[in-house]
Amino acid sequence: MTNNDILKKLRVALKLTNDDIVDIMKLVDFQVSKSELGALFRKEDHPKYMECGDQFLRNFLNGLIIYKRGPRPEKEALKKPTKKPYSSKGKGPYTN
Structure with a gap:
């Protein structure tokens, strides 16, 4: 299966127009x-057929993610809050 085939199948499956792409x-x-x-999108034997390169397909897939999910959140929002260590003054979870 070529990159052109993948692009064609995604176009049909997601009902994308040329404007959408x-x-x-x-x-x-x-x-x-x-x-x-x-x-x-032409047939391989057509004189104006162009092969879809890896870079084009990669950019299309990355753009499709943004198109469907929205832009990627900033890195600061992805960081998990750090937990503070328990103090040794008897306030930890293992004190009586």
């Missing part, structure tokens, strides 16, 4: 035109 690619700062997309 252009918007998805803009989310990851990757510029693509509708005519370039048309070349990716």
Whole structure:
């Protein structure tokens, strides 16, 4: 299965239009035109067929994540709060 096949199958499964794909690619700062997309979705024996590269597919998948889930939260929000150590003054969980 080629990258073009993967892209075609995702397009059909998610009911994406060419405009949607252009918007998805803009989310990851990757510029693509509708005519370039048309070349990716052509049959392999067509003279204007273009092979979908790994970079294009990777950027599309990263953009699709943002498109479906929303932007990634900032790193500060991802940090777990640190627990304070128990003091030795009898206030810990193992005191009577």
